[in-house]
Structure formats: structure tokens, C-alpha cells
Amino acid sequence: MERIPEKHAFRGKAACIAVGSELLGDAKLDLNSLEITQTLETYGFNVVEKRVVGDSVERIAASIRELMNGCEVVIVTGGLGPTADDVTREGVALALARELFFDPEVEVWLQERYQRVGRTMPEIGRSMAMVVEDSEIIRNTAGSAPGILVEEDGRLLAVFPGVPWEMRSMVESHLKARLEQRYDGSIRRSRTLLMGGVVESEVEGRIRHLYDRFGRDNVTILASFGVLRLVLTATGAEAQVEQDLDRMEEAFREILGDDVAGIDIPGLAHVVIPALVDSDKTLATAESCTGGLVGAALTNVSGSSDAYMGGVVSYSNQAKEEMVGVPHEILVEHGAVSEPVVRAMAEEIRKRFGTDWGLGVTGIAGPSGGTDEKPVGLVHWAVAGPDGVVARHRVFPGDREIVRQWSVNVVLDLLRRQLLVGAK
Amino acid sequence: MERIPEKHAFRGKAACIAVGSELLGDAKLDLNSLEITQTLETYGFNVVEKRVVGDSVERIAASIRELMNGCEVVIVTGGLGPTADDVTREGVALALARELFFDPEVEVWLQERYQRVGRTMPEIGRSMAMVVEDSEIIRNTAGSAPGILVEEDGRLLAVFPGVPWEMRSMVESHLKARLEQRYDGSIRRSRTLLMGGVVESEVEGRIRHLYDRFGRDNVTILASFGVLRLVLTATGAEAQVEQDLDRMEEAFREILGDDVAGIDIPGLAHVVIPALVDSDKTLATAESCTGGLVGAALTNVSGSSDAYMGGVVSYSNQAKEEMVGVPHEILVEHGAVSEPVVRAMAEEIRKRFGTDWGLGVTGIAGPSGGTDEKPVGLVHWAVAGPDGVVARHRVFPGDREIVRQWSVNVVLDLLRRQLLVGAK
Numbered sequence: 001m002e003r004i005p006e007k008h009a010f011r012g013k014a015a016c017i018a019v020g021s022e023l024l025g026d027a028k029l030d031l032n033s034l035e036i037t038q039t040l041e042t043y044g045f046n047v048v049e050k051r052v053v054g055d056s057v058e059r060i061a062a063s064i065r066e067l068m069n070g071c072e073v074v075i076v077t078g079g080l081g082p083t084a085d086d087v088t089r090e091g092v093a094l095a096l097a098r099e100l101f102f103d104p105e106v107e108v109w110l111q112e113r114y115q116r117v118g119r120t121m122p123e124i125g126r127s128m129a130m131v132v133e134d135s136e137i138i139r140n141t142a143g144s145a146p147g148i149l150v151e152e153d154g155r156l157l158a159v160f161p162g163v164p165w166e167m168r169s170m171v172e173s174h175l176k177a178r179l180e181q182r183y184d185g186s187i188r189r190s191r192t193l194l195m196g197g198v199v200e201s202e203v204e205g206r207i208r209h210l211y212d213r214f215g216r217d218n219v220t221i222l223a224s225f226g227v228l229r230l231v232l233t234a235t236g237a238e239a240q241v242e243q244d245l246d247r248m249e250e251a252f253r254e255i256l257g258d259d260v261a262g263i264d265i266p267g268l269a270h271v272v273i274p275a276l277v278d279s280d281k282t283l284a285t286a287e288s289c290t291g292g293l294v295g296a297a298l299t300n301v302s303g304s305s306d307a308y309m310g311g312v313v314s315y316s317n318q319a320k321e322e323m324v325g326v327p328h329e330i331l332v333e334h335g336a337v338s339e340p341v342v343r344a345m346a347e348e349i350r351k352r353f354g355t356d357w358g359l360g361v362t363g364i365a366g367p368s369g370g371t372d373e374k375p376v377g378l379v380h381w382a383v384a385g386p387d388g389v390v391a392r393h394r395v396f397p398g399d400r401e402i403v404r405q406w407s408v409n410v411v412l413d414l415l416r417r418q419l420l421v422g423a424k
Numbered sequence: 425m426e427r428i429p430e431k432h433a434f435r436g437k438a439a440c441i442a443v444g445s446e447l448l449g450d451a452k453l454d455l456n457s458l459e460i461t462q463t464l465e466t467y468g469f470n471v472v473e474k475r476v477v478g479d480s481v482e483r484i485a486a487s488i489r490e491l492m493n494g495c496e497v498v499i500v501t502g503g504l505g506p507t508a509d510d511v512t513r514e515g516v517a518l519a520l521a522r523e524l525f526f527d528p529e530v531e532v533w534l535q536e537r538y539q540r541v542g543r544t545m546p547e548i549g550r551s552m553a554m555v556v557e558d559s560e561i562i563r564n565t566a567g568s569a570p571g572i573l574v575e576e577d578g579r580l581l582a583v584f585p586g587v588p589w590e591m592r593s594m595v596e597s598h599l600k601a602r603l604e605q606r607y608d609g610s611i612r613r614s615r616t617l618l619m620g621g622v623v624e625s626e627v628e629g630r631i632r633h634l635y636d637r638f639g640r641d642n643v644t645i646l647a648s649f650g651v652l653r654l655v656l657t658a659t660g661a662e663a664q665v666e667q668d669l670d671r672m673e674e675a676f677r678e679i680l681g682d683d684v685a686g687i688d689i690p691g692l693a694h695v696v697i698p699a700l701v702d703s704d705k706t707l708a709t710a711e712s713c714t715g716g717l718v719g720a721a722l723t724n725v726s727g728s729s730d731a732y733m734g735g736v737v738s739y740s741n742q743a744k745e746e747m748v749g750v751p752h753e754i755l756v757e758h759g760a761v762s763e764p765v766v767r768a769m770a771e772e773i774r775k776r777f778g779t780d781w782g783l784g785v786t787g788i789a790g791p792s793g794g795t796d797e798k799p800v801g802l803v804h805w806a807v808a809g810p811d812g813v814v815a816r817h818r819v820f821p822g823d824r825e826i827v828r829q830w831s832v833n834v835v836l837d838l839l840r841r842q843l844l845v846g847a848k
């Protein structure tokens with residue numbers, strides 16, 4: 001449990017509010033907060049909450065009040081435009097119990113801005129010249145609606161337009177300087193250990209005793225269909241933070257060993273491709289249930305063409321026979337989703353492409369096609385290399401998309417581990 | 425401005441809370457709330473706020489209290505797992521001022537669940553058997569952590585695991601029935617027209633005059649690397665809403681014609697596969713720069729095996745020659761990224777797989793590999809069918825991932841349009 005101290009508990013904490021009813025539907029997401037979070041973390045702020053609120057003065061005001069209570073920095077985006085549903089200015093004024101008044105100087109800026117793009121400011125544009133008492137107005141160099149900066153009780157409230165490039169330009173021109181002033185030299189930085197072929201609760205059991213040593217809040221486990229990310233975080237002066245992260249990484253690696261595939265990389269393909277390139281080896285793939293996802297993951301790594309020669313998506317049995325070279329008898333006897341077939345896929349694709357390594361995966365991704373003996377989620381995978389073939393299988397939980405994602409990760413992890421054996 | 429009536433102002437309003445510190449970083453987004461919002465809107469609820477909060481008992485509790493104050497339905501996802509940072513149960517108990525107690529019956533469920541997947545429940549799993557006083561426990565049929573339902577003061581609080589399919593299964597089995605009970609007959613529903621091969625500003629120009637007729641707020645355009653989604657929305661009684669959406673769809677279709685690929689479908693593959701299956705035709709693919717993404721998109725459609733026979737990922741020139749059958753001279757004379765090569769890829773893969781249609785795509789996804797003549801982003805694509813080959817090319821903006829996404833969509837859209845020609 002987090003302790004709430006009486007005083008200064010708001011220091012170093014930050015929150016984001018995105019305003020706009022369109023961000024509450026099922027089609028559009030608030031992405032501004034991702035960029036703002038990056039900036040906040042660079043200056044050592046810890047984002048403790050994010051909100052999306054509709055175009056309601058009361059809701060905007062309540063959120064600003066609630067978050068300014070517990071945070072040093074609150075960033076609001078959106079709702080500053082000229083139309084009737086743009087009510088963020090009113091929300092800010094209500095939250096701070098300040099007046100809104102018309103600023104003729106801002107109106108002149110706005111008129112100039114419209115003229116520059118060859119238009120006349122519409123009457124409704126005047127609403128953007130309403131300013132909050134005792135606030136700093138940020139002139140919008142990338143659009144029209146001005147931004148707002150308010151300092152109160154040691155807090156900073158920054159209000160930017162929702163248009164990404166307008167927001168971005170104000171973050172650069174105004175927010176960073178204000179955060180810099182508050183910067184106490186303490187930053188917050190993370191390092192992510194990517195793991196393959198492990199189960200969350202098992203890993204948790206192995207590393208649990210390290211929580212006390214490094215702090216429970218500094219270690220987060222994220223599981224995602226065959227890969228696990230262990231996020232280590234440290235806060236402090238820049239030089240100290242890197243040392244702390246080195247110490248943490250060392251301690252976790254000591255326990256997790258080869259289960260750690262890499263550091264700060266997006267996925268297992270980003271380990272496999274460099275490992276192949278460094279050892280001057282090549283790879284080909286034969287995919288069934290993944291339908292090309294393994295190839296897509298591998299070729300998502302820039303420079304993959306030095307190691308990945310290509311593959312066959314053998315969705316039909318005919319393709320497995322003719323394009324990959326799986327013997328007809330094996331297919332008939334064992335069925336397309338079986339260990340003998342996946343072994344043949346890995347071996348034969350290796351031969352066809354003349355590569356050092358070959359990889360095969362076949363399974364029943366669902367929702368249909370399952371039987372009692374071979375249920376939906378059953379996947380066989382194999383890796384063929386200089387020393388023979390290794391095959392595995394498992395029944396994965398989840399829907400079609402998830403079974404496919406699991407399949408990609410387990411086959412890449414098996415290849416990763418075989419490459420490690422080869423390198424030792 | 426929104427009026428806040430004294431009583432029952434919470435009726436019809438809903439909010440979502442996603443719990444997890446990992447959702448507050450710059451890398452991961454809360455997507456569960458999108459699906460939950462769809463369900464809430466189907467039952468006429470208006471989502472007025474969404475929050476993401478870290479793994480802090482106090483913050484979770486404060487958010488639940490604040491949102492239950494103004495909303496009839498509050499949905500919380502995440503933080504129900506067995507690890508030490510899963511503190512949502514404690515947050516719920518604190519928010520409602522109820523006790524948490526250990527439920528041996530739930531422990532038995534959990535043990536059974538672990539046994540079914542061939543594992544023993546670890547000691548930390550017992551934390552998932554802690555239940556909130558006077559709540560309904562939802563048994564997790566897709567995972568382990570149970571969900572929670574609480575009714576209080578006319579409000580519904582539902583708490584689901586953050587794992588998408590576990591959340592989804594509880595929405596189906598429990599949430600929908602509870603929302604149905606509260607349903608007052610007024611719903612908000614959307615219909616999405618998926619378009620391929622169009623440019624946003626051009627579409628905007630063609631449909632602009634319809635905004636006044638149907639209301640600007642009821643039409644949203646979302647662009648995404650080669651596909652455009654036009655979201656039409658209507659509010660009211662169920663029968664009326666469907667009529668309104670029919671009228672809107674008809675008006676937009678009249679203008680957009682064949683640019684509309686389909687209604688309420690996730691992507692172009694979901695048009696292409698049914699079109700092939702319905703006409704009893706088959707398809708094979710030869711991919712270079714997309715590395716398997718086209719195959720992955722096609723096989724993401726359940727039942728695709730009836731039409732999609734498979735393909736070759738020909739990442740190397742050797743694979744283009746030997747596995748696809750592109751003549752050596754063409755590769756040497758024109759280079760791998762050229763119209764003659766992509767035409768040969770589409771034609772030859774069609775022959776090799778013996779399919780009705782063949783599809784080829786080759787390009788320079790970047791970041792390296794570009795020249796003055798063939799810049800990064802240059803992509804050639806082609807479709808071969810009974811009446812010959814059609815080829816196109818374009819230089820796409822964006823990074824590697826985006827160029828690849830564009831490539832998938834343009835080649836699928838070209839195939840879609842060729843299938844339409846064939847059907848006419």
C-alpha cells in the first residue's frame with residue numbers, strides 16, 4: 001500500500017486530462033498523454049493518473065480540482081477551440097474559482113493568424129480570446145487556440161490544444177522550461193527485461209525476494225502471450241539511476257539466467273535476428289496457423305534481410321506437400337497439426353531455402369476446427385538446425401488472435417534458445 | 425453547459441477505470457475501455473469519463489468513490505491477479521468501506537483451474553480467493569482471477585481482470601444481463617463504413633455537404649494507412665436508430681460507391697476472404713517487404729483456409745527466383761523492387777499454388793535501402809487473375825511499420841476491386 005504523507009505528497013507527481021467527448025467513444029484514443037508522459041518522466045515526474053472527460057464544464061473542473069490536489073503538475077489537452085463544445089476555458093476558470101474575461105490583444109493575435117492562412121476569423125473565433133484571470137496565455141504558433149499556464153499553491157496547471165502538433169509545439173516552447181524550473185535533479189528511468197518461454201506466476205515466485213531489496217513499486221511484471229516484460233525502475237540523480245538499474249539488472253539476471261532474452265527491445269525477433277546476423281547464419285520459416293506472422297515479426301527488424309531468407313505460408317495441405325516438402329504419408333497418417341508434420345516443416349523448409357536454421361509452426365487457432373483429441377489452441381512448433389530438430393507443443397488459451405500471438409512467441413523463443421546452445 | 429440536477433443525475437451515465445501502472449507509461453494503452461464502451465452504449469449508457477490509475481489502493485478507491493458518485497455504472501479492469509502489485513480488490517473494499525475475507529470455495533475453483541491447465545496453484549494464488557463483503561464473485565472461465573459485481577445505492581460496480589479475453593468473457597456472461605435490467609430503451613449505435621484506396625481530404629470534400637443533413641457530431645472519419653473508416657452514429661429508440669443508420673448509410677454509399685469496402689468489419693481481408701469463398705475462388709500470395717503481413721491479415725479471418733492456399737515470403741532474391749519463380753533476367757535487369765518483378769511474383773505464385781488469384785508486393789520499407797531513383801517508401805504491388813495482371817506503385821510516407829501497413833492495405837484493396845470487376 002502506498003503511504004500518503006501529510007505534506008508535500010503532491011511533489012513529483014503528475015497527471016494528464018484529455019478533454020473531448022469523441023475520446024470517450026469506441027473509435028478514438030487519447031494519444032497526446034503518451035507524448036506528454038515522456039516529457040514529464042524526463043523531468044523526473046511520476047504520472048499517477050490519466051483521465052479522459054467529456055465536454056462538460058463541471059466534469060473538467062472537478063477533474064482539475066481533484067488532480068491538482070494530489071499532483072504537482074496537471075496537463076490538460078483539448079477543448080480550447082472556437083466551437084460550442086469547446087468548454088475547457090470555462091472548466092479551468094470554475095476549477096480555480098477565477099474570472100474569465102475577454103482579452104482584445106488575444107483577439108488581434110487570432111485575427112492575424114486567420115489572415116495569414118488567407119481566411120477571416122469567424123464570429124465564434126472570439127471565444128478563443130476569453131482568458132482566465134491571472135494566467136499566462138500561450139500564443140499558438142501552429143494553429144489558433146491559445147494555451148493556458150497557471151501556477152497555484154506550488155502546482156502547475158498547463159492547458160494545451162488537443163491537435164497533436166499544436167500541443168507538441170507548446171510542450172517545447174513553454175512546458176519544458178516550467179518543468180525544468182521544478183526539476184530537482186531527480187529523474188525516473190526504466191529498464192525492461194524481455195523474457196520468453198516463462199510463466200508469470202513462476203517468475204514472480206523466483207524473484208519475489210528481490211522486491212524488498214529494490215522496492216515493490218520499482219518492479220512490474222507485464223505478461224503478453226508468450227513473452228513477459230520485467231520493468232525495473234529507479235528514481236534519483238541521473239548517474240545514480242543508471243548505477244541502480246545496473247545493480248537491479250544484475251540481481252534479476254542472476255536468478256533468471258537465459259530466460260532473459262534481451263533488454264529494452266520490443267520483441268523476441270529483435271534478439272533472434274541480431275543473433276543470426278552476428279553468427280553469419282540464415283533462417284527460413286514454414287508457417288501454417290500463424291499465416292505469415294512469424295515472417296512479419298522477423299522482417300519488422302530492420303536489417304533482417306541479412307539473415308532471414310523468407311518462408312512459405314503453407315495454409316493448405318497441398319502447400320505443405322508441394323511448397324514445403326512435407327511427405328504426403330506423414331500428413332495423412334498424423335494430420336496437419338502433429339509433431340511429425342511440424343518436424344518435417346522445419347527440416348524441409350531449411351533444405352528448400354538452403355539455410356542454417358528452419359522453423360515450423362502448425363496449430364488450430366480456432367474458433368472452429370477443434371476436436372476432443374486436438375482442441376482449439378493446440379499448436380506444434382519446431383526448430384531445425386545443424387544438430388537436428390527440436391519440437392514442442394502446447395494448448396494455448398484465448399481466441400484466434402491470441403493463439404496466433406502465443407505461437408509466434410514460443411517458436412521464436414525456441415529458436416532463440418537453440419541459438420544460445422549453438423553459441424555456447 | 426451541462427446542467428447537474430439534484431437527483432438521479434447519475435442515471436444513464438457510466439465510467440471506466442483501468443488499473444495498472446504499466447498503463448501510465450508511454451508504451452501501453454488501456455484498450456479494454458473501448459470494448460466496454462461499445463457494450464455500455466449498446467444499452468444506452470453514456471460514458472462520461474475514463475481513468476487510468478496506478479497500482480495504488482488509495483487511488484483506486486478514490487476513483488471508484490468519485491465516479492460512483494456521478495455514474496450509474498462503473499467498470500474497473502485490471503489488478504485482480506495474484507502478484508503483489510494486484511491491489512484492486514483492496515481498492516474496491518476501501519472505496520465501499522467493506523471487509524475483504526478469504527473464501528475457501530473460491531480457492532477450490534482456483535485450484536481446479538490450475539489443475540486443468542496441468543499446473544499447481546502457487547502460494548501467492550490464494551490472494552485471488554480474497555473476496556469483498558456482500559459482492560457477487562464471477563468465476564473466471566477463461567483464466568484464473570475472479571471478477572466482482574457490487575450493487576449499491578442504485579449503482580453497479582463491475583470489476584474484471586485486465587486480460588482482454590477474460591474481461592470479454594465476463595462482459596458476455598454477467599455485465600450484459602445487468603445492463604439489460606437497467607436499460608431504458610434509448611440507445612446510441614454506430615455503423616462503420618470501411619473504405620480502401622482513398623485519401624481522407626478527398627473523401628471529406630465529397631461528403632462534406634452531408635454533415636448538415638445528419639449532424640456533424642454523427643459523422644467521424646478515421647484514417648489509418650490505406651484504409652479509412654467513416655463512423656456514422658445515431659441515438660434514440662432501437663427501431664428508430666436502425667432506420668436512421670440505414671438512411672445515413674444509403675446517402676453516403678450513393679456518393680462513395682465502390683470505395684466502400686464493407687460495413688462494421690475490422691479490415692479489408694474481411695471483405696476479400698468472403699468474396700473469394702462466395703465465388704469459390706482461391707488465392708496465393710508472394711510477399712517481399714511485407715514479410716508475411718498480407719498472409720497474416722488474410723488468415724486472421726476465420727474460415728480463410730477455404731480460399732487462401734498460402735504463399736511465399738520471398739525476402740531474398742534467391743527465394744524470389746526459386747520459391748516463387750521470378751525469372752533471373754527480370755530480377756537482374758529491373759531490380760527486386762520494380763513493376764516487372766511484382767507482375768512476375770503475382771503471376772508465378774498463382775501458377776505455383778494453382779490458384780485463381782495471385783498477389784505480389786515488393787518495396788523498400790526502410791529505414792535503409794533507398795536510392796534517388798527508388799526511395800524508401802517505394803512499393804510495387806500486383807494482382808494476377810483470370811484476365812491478366814494489374815500492377816500499381818506508390819511512394820508511401822512514414823516509417824518501416826507504416827510503409828508495411830500501407831502495403832498490406834493497398835494490395836488487398838486492389839484485389840478487392842479486381843474481384844468486384846470479376847463479379848460484375
